[in-house]
Amino acid sequence: MAGDTHPPYRTLEEDGSITGIDPDLQALLSKQLGVPFEIQTVSGMEAILTGMNSGRYDAFNGPLRTTPEREADFDAIVWMTTITSYVYLAERADELSDPEALCGSRVAGVSGSVTESQLARYADWCTAEGLSTPEFVGLEDTNSTFLAVNSDRADYAGTTQTAALDLQAAEPDRYEFLVQSEEQGAGIDQLALVTPKGNGLAEPLFAAFEAIFENGEYEDLMKEWDLTQVAVDEPLLNPLTSK
Incomplete structure (x- = not known):
């Protein structure tokens, strides 16, 4: 395996x-x-x-x-x-907690993963709202996406809802996350x-x-x-x- x-x-x-x-x-x-x-x-x-x-x-x-x-x-x-979620640093909640904030932001994700295709649907929603599209930052694995958020190379880390919940449970005061809605192109993959x-x-x-x-x-x-x-x-x- x-x-x-x-x-x-x-x-x-x-x-x-x-x-x-x-x-x-x-x-x-x-x-x-x-x-x-x-x-x-x-x-x-x-x-x-x-x-x-x-x-x-x-x-x-x-x-x-x-x-x-x-x-x-x-x-x-x-x-x-699963449903795609977008993890961000809790200290940046004031600027990143609104779903519209993801439009025009940098989103780290695993290249070729479900996050990449889900973010493309989110980008369509951003365009329809008259907002800038997010930038996908493709990385090798999930840990790399979280490190990108920690080092300010990305604003969000796109991942499965399961992984987002696990990360928040491990460090509840450090991370928060948005859940992509059906309106924003989320399907339950x-x-x-x-x-x-x-x-x-x-x-x-x-x-x-x-x-x-x-x-x-x-x-x-x-x-x-x-x-x-x-x-x-x-x-x-x-x-x-x-x-």
């Missing part, structure tokens, strides 16, 4: 171990399949997707938005949703575990997901990580191209 650093999905601890939602989910899937999972840390979405296509990695659990174009190259198993077409893993992985939904372990996992607001009723395999 390829995996970049993206708390609370994957957090690289001081001892080199990886904790988070993803390894916990992998443990449940491993129990169903009877095979071990190993996370290999990779920086950058392009490197992850290229590595899967070359056979270096068998799968990646995002957070990654599924699209018809992506499902042409990868099998996607949707197991949660479907997030998926992806695996290359033809490697034979999609069907057994999907069956393993179905099993942990049925036995209640998925629900328990989402409650443990306080993710019930982005949980789904059932896993979906290639939902945008299978119809």
Whole structure:
């Protein structure tokens, strides 16, 4: 499994171990399949997707938005949703807490991620309101986007709502965030575990997901990580191209 650093999905601890939602989910899937999972840390979405296509990695659990174009190259198993959020320093709340403030601002995000496409929709809203469009600052991983905000290389860090909540919980006095509204182009995107077409893993992985939904372990996992607001009723395999 390829995996970049993206708390609370994957957090690289001081001892080199990886904790988070993803390894916990992998443990449940491993129990169903009877095979071990190993996370290999990779920086950058392009490197992850290229590595899967070359056979270096068998799968990646995002957070990654599924699209018809992506499902042409990868099998996607949707197991949660998300809404894009924009993190900023609490000390700048007076100037950045208004949704219109994001227009014309610098927004750091992971290149190729859902944030980049969501920000483009936000930019359309800004234009319709007669405001300047935001500038996307593409970076390799989520930690880099938060560091950009801390160092004033960006005003906001665009990320999943899950990551924004996790960051604010860890440092409640340091960060606040905006949630992109439906009016501003936010859709509740479907997030998926992806695996290359033809490697034979999609069907057994999907069956393993179905099993942990049925036995209640998925629900328990989402409650443990306080993710019930982005949980789904059932896993979906290639939902945008299978119809």
